[in-house]
Amino acid sequence: MKKITQWIDRRFPMTAFVKKELSEYPTPRNLSAWWNFGSLSGVVLVIQIITGIFLAMHYKPDAMQAFASVEHIMRDVNYGWLIRFMHSTGASAFFALIFIHMARTLYYGSYRAPRELMWWSGQVLLLMLMATAFMGYLLPWGQMSYWGAQVITSLFGAAPFIGEEIVIWLRGDFTVGDATLNRFFALHYLFPFLIVGLVMIHLVALHMVRSSNPSGINLADKDNIPFHPYFTVKDLFGLSVFLLIYAFFVFYSPNLFIEPDNYIPANPLQTPAHIVPEWYFLPFYAILRAVPDLVGGVIAMGVSVMIFAAMPYLDRSKIPGGARYRPIYRVLFYLFVVNVLVLGYVGAKPPEGWLVPLGQVATVIYFSIFVFLPYISKKEEIWLRAKGLPSVVEELICAEEEEKGKRSQRKNRGKE
Amino acid sequence: MTDDVKNPDDPERRDFLNTVTGVVAGVGVCAAAWPFISSMNPSRDVLSQSSTEVNLKDLKPGEGKTVAWQGKPVFILHRTDQQIENMSSSQGVKDPEADAERVLKPDWLVVIGICTHLGCVPNRVKDGWFCPCHGSAYDNSGRILHGPAPRNLDLPPYEFLTDSTLLIGRSST
Amino acid sequence: MNILVKISLLLTAFLVLSPASASTAAMPLAKLDIANDKESIQRGFEVYYNNCRFCHQLKYIKYQYLPDIGFDKAKVDALRGSQLINASLQSTMSEAAANEVFGAIPPDLSLMAKARKQGPRYIYTLLTAYYEKSDGGYDNKLMPGIKMPDPFGYSVANENSKVAIEAEAKDVVAFLNWAADPHADERKSLGIYVITYLIILSFLLYVIMKRVWRRLPPPVSEQL
Ligand code: FES
Numbered sequence: 001m002k003k004i005t006q007w008i009d010r011r012f013p014m015t016a017f018v019k020k021e022l023s024e025y026p027t028p029r030n031l032s033a034w035w036n037f038g039s040l041s042g043v044v045l046v047i048q049i050i051t052g053i054f055l056a057m058h059y060k061p062d063a064m065q066a067f068a069s070v071e072h073i074m075r076d077v078n079y080g081w082l083i084r085f086m087h088s089t090g091a092s093a094f095f096a097l098i099f100i101h102m103a104r105t106l107y108y109g110s111y112r113a114p115r116e117l118m119w120w121s122g123q124v125l126l127l128m129l130m131a132t133a134f135m136g137y138l139l140p141w142g143q144m145s146y147w148g149a150q151v152i153t154s155l156f157g158a159a160p161f162i163g164e165e166i167v168i169w170l171r172g173d174f175t176v177g178d179a180t181l182n183r184f185f186a187l188h189y190l191f192p193f194l195i196v197g198l199v200m201i202h203l204v205a206l207h208m209v210r211s212s213n214p215s216g217i218n219l220a221d222k223d224n225i226p227f228h229p230y231f232t233v234k235d236l237f238g239l240s241v242f243l244l245i246y247a248f249f250v251f252y253s254p255n256l257f258i259e260p261d262n263y264i265p266a267n268p269l270q271t272p273a274h275i276v277p278e279w280y281f282l283p284f285y286a287i288l289r290a291v292p293d294l295v296g297g298v299i300a301m302g303v304s305v306m307i308f309a310a311m312p313y314l315d316r317s318k319i320p321g322g323a324r325y326r327p328i329y330r331v332l333f334y335l336f337v338v339n340v341l342v343l344g345y346v347g348a349k350p351p352e353g354w355l356v357p358l359g360q361v362a363t364v365i366y367f368s369i370f371v372f373l374p375y376i377s378k379k380e381e382i383w384l385r386a387k388g389l390p391s392v393v394e395e396l397i398c399a400e401e402e403e404k405g406k407r408s409q410r411k412n413r414g415k416e
Numbered sequence: 417m418t419d420d421v422k423n424p425d426d427p428e429r430r431d432f433l434n435t436v437t438g439v440v441a442g443v444g445v446c447a448a449a450w451p452f453i454s455s456m457n458p459s460r461d462v463l464s465q466s467s468t469e470v471n472l473k474d475l476k477p478g479e480g481k482t483v484a485w486q487g488k489p490v491f492i493l494h495r496t497d498q499q500i501e502n503m504s505s506s507q508g509v510k511d512p513e514a515d516a517e518r519v520l521k522p523d524w525l526v527v528i529g530i531c532t533h534l535g536c537v538p539n540r541v542k543d544g545w546f547c548p549c550h551g552s553a554y555d556n557s558g559r560i561l562h563g564p565a566p567r568n569l570d571l572p573p574y575e576f577l578t579d580s581t582l583l584i585g586r587s588s589t
Numbered sequence: 590m591n592i593l594v595k596i597s598l599l600l601t602a603f604l605v606l607s608p609a610s611a612s613t614a615a616m617p618l619a620k621l622d623i624a625n626d627k628e629s630i631q632r633g634f635e636v637y638y639n640n641c642r643f644c645h646q647l648k649y650i651k652y653q654y655l656p657d658i659g660f661d662k663a664k665v666d667a668l669r670g671s672q673l674i675n676a677s678l679q680s681t682m683s684e685a686a687a688n689e690v691f692g693a694i695p696p697d698l699s700l701m702a703k704a705r706k707q708g709p710r711y712i713y714t715l716l717t718a719y720y721e722k723s724d725g726g727y728d729n730k731l732m733p734g735i736k737m738p739d740p741f742g743y744s745v746a747n748e749n750s751k752v753a754i755e756a757e758a759k760d761v762v763a764f765l766n767w768a769a770d771p772h773a774d775e776r777k778s779l780g781i782y783v784i785t786y787l788i789i790l791s792f793l794l795y796v797i798m799k800r801v802w803r804r805l806p807p808p809v810s811e812q813l
């Protein structure tokens with residue numbers, strides 16, 4: 001064994017890599033359970049890829065056969081039902097984990113310098129995940145699959161001048177059809193591997209800047225403990241608990257995440273009475289519907305997803321630790337979370353009665369939080385510093401300002 | 417950080433617990449792999465085709481037909497008395513075998529129609545089959561006469577449900 | 590942990606509340622215990638076979654599945670006649686003929702118990718929501734203007750035969766519920782093992798985690 005390791009190490013830095021990036025990788029000691037969700041998402045990505053590959057061995061991306069082939073998987077293939085339910089439940093689990101992972105980042109301000117690239121790669125990962133989930137949802141070729149794809153591809157019709165052409169190009173047909181199904185299948189198979197690649201970049205960036213932590217102060221440089229065994233065992237325990245919840249849904253409530261209408265084969269001539277997207281798209285769907293204009297709605301929805309990327313610039317407070325030392329930011333965070341849940345609720349219902357104005361108010365609140373954040377965060381900082389911060393935090397801010405000052409001086413000197 | 421537990425670092429105890437957990441986790445991973453491996457085996461509808469029923473009513477002596485069983489060709493030959501006599505008096509050439517051991521009822525020859533050389537399907541010729549690929553010749557008992565094939569034609573499992581229905585493969589339900 | 594609890598509470602409340610209020614049916618669905626025993630499912634199969642089958646097919650149920658509900662080989666062979674064992678259960682009426690008579694193609698029933706909200710209750714309610722109109726015709730309270738003729742004559746039945754029809758409807762629901770998800774029993778029993786296993790594994794990992802973290806060196810700097 002040792003000989004083999006040595007043989008490899010002379011050619012590839014295996015031991016050194018494992019030591020530096022896995023076992024001895026310095027990690028803040030105070031990471032809470034909220035720091036488990038990144039690794040959990042990674043595991044779910046692997047589960048989705050494995051179950052997906054095995055499903056693809058039996059699935060037929062053909063408009064005439066797709067629905068029946070899913071039933072074939074559910075009824076004839078050995079354990080096909082298990083693999084399929086793992087995959088369909090896994091999609092929901094993936095979004096749940098990613099949303100919590102994002103919420104943690106927002107709450108603790110982990111998006112701030114120097115972790116902007118992590119946040120942005122995460123933003124791109126979110127978009128790719130959404131695209132993958134959306135394309136995968138077409139594959140069972142049920143009524144909800146079909147009309148969901150029809151509606152979402154139609155959104156691209158909002159593009160100026162060439163909207164119509166883009167929609168037809170996306171579908172490869174004048175409506176969603178066999179060509180659409182086939183290409184969605186091809187891309188649904190491809191995207192997860194692109195996601196894996198981007199996750200690698202996400203991780204390389206993580207190992208450059210190290211984990212953030214609940215205190216918001218960069219402890220990783222000063223006071224850290226090795227990743228192994230402390231965090232390997234913590235992540236494994238977290239994984240086991242996650243699998244427990246996941247198994248509960250897979251075995252006892254697998255149809256919770258599948259709309260009844262999706263057990264009716266796609267019928268291009270009849271739309272179901274009420275189409276809803278999957279739960280993870282509901283808040284964004286509610287924003288789309290809240291704007292009475294098609295183009296405006298599409299833009300609002302796009303911005304509502306992409307606006308997270310601006311967070312490192314919108315949050316102008318220098319106080320570290322995210323919501324921990326910042327009562328106003330904390331209030332905003334909870335307001336945001338509740339507001340997203342309200343939007344989700346509105347998105348799940350038909351747009352009738354008081355739900356319409358509610359959705360509009362929630363949409364306005366959604367964007368207002370982002371728009372006023374620069375002002376509020378600055379004011380909050382001034383107020384908090386006047387009130388007096390814990391000395392450690394104050395020192396840290398001063399040190400950072402000094403550092404910044406020096407950097408700009410050096411820059412200026414360089415210019416002269 | 418608490419020292420109130422006796423010997424928290426007792427290496428023996430730790431090793432034992434770690435081993436148990438490792439074994440439990442390992443067993444779990446193997447068990448989780450099983451559904452995936454199993455899913456690649458023939459599915460239920462494919463398995464139900466693992467037997468084929470053949471109606472023998474309209475096959476007169478001297479006539480034969482080829483049916484598909486598990487996707488493979490099976491030659492069925494209703495042999496004449498003359499053919500039966502010829503076959504039972506010979507032992508075959510390359511792979512000697514008595515004709516009686518190759519049939520359930522002497523009237524009916526049932527063999528898998530795949531050349532034992534490299535898998536082509538032999539053609540019916542007078543008094544036997546001839547493989548077009550590399551020239552293996554078989555007699556009316558499916559035994560190899562000459563050519564590169566090493567073995568006689570294989571026999572599928574079969575039974576006669578009635579006098580005129582044949583079931584190739586195992587019983588269907 | 591406090592926040593974790595809060596958010597999970599919110600999420601559960603959200604998940605629980607949203608499907609509950611989504612019913613748009615014309616009448617409330619009847620309460621129903623869905624039978625899961627082989628006898629009910631078999632009786633339900635007979636009801637399907639002697640009534641529903643004339644118009645509705647069971648596209649995704651093949652004869653080869655029938656032994657799963659306790660029918661023996663002789664019974665299955667008698668049912669399928671000359672059809673292949675892996676043929677699906679076809680209706681006796683062609684789609685074209687049905688279209689001519691009813692103006693619509695009667696839907697496939699294999700997934701019906703999953704293709705409606707509260708599927709089994711929906712089917713049961715639908716079958717027992719027929720009533721006699723004042724002009725002598727019939728209609729359905731759950732689905733006014735229904736095209737399907739009252740299959741059990743519920744609208745004209747007296748109290749006694751209504752009870753019998755309700756029992757039949759329950760059986761056919763049990764059968765259709767099985768047909769929509771034939772592996773449900775297997776799934777639930779396998780789930781017990783998986784969840785027990787994961788509880789044990791979580792416990793072991795928890796103990797190990799607690800012990801590993803006890804060895805943690807004291808912090809270098811003052812903690813915040
Ligand atoms: S395959 Fe038949 S002779 Fe070679």
